[in-house]
Amino acid sequence: MIYKLTKDASISELEAAGLGPNYAQRDHALFYQNSAGVPWTAAYIQAKGDPLADLYEDIAAEEKARATYQWLIDMTDDVELQDSLKFLREREIVHALRFKESVQIIIDDKNQKKIF
Incomplete structure (x- = not known):
C-alpha cells in the first residue's frame, strides 16, 4: 500500500x-x-506459554489492528485505498473471531471431566 x-x-x-x-x-x-x-x-510479540493467555494476547492484537485500519480508513478519501484497508480490517475481525472460538474450545475442554 x-x-x-x-x-x-x-x-x-x-x-x-x-x-x-x-x-x-x-x-x-x-x-x-x-x-x-x-x-x-x-x-x-508476546508469548506466555499458556494457551489461554496467548490467545487473549492474540485477540487484543487483532482488535488493535482493526482499530488502526478503521482510523486509516477515516483519514483518507481515496476509495481504492479504503477498499484495501477495509479488506485488511475485515481480516482482523475474522482472526479475532477464530481466536475467540479457540478460547471457548480450550475452556470447554478444561471443564470436561476426564476419565482414563
Missing part, C-alpha cells in the same frame, strides 16, 4: 512529506516502524 501511494511521487514530494531520509536509504521500500518512527522488533 505504501509503495502504491508513493510510487509516482517525485523526490521533492517525498522530501516535503518527510520521507526524504527513507527514500535516501530504501527508495520506495518499506521499513517497518510505528507511527513515532520506532523500528519493529520481535520484542513486540
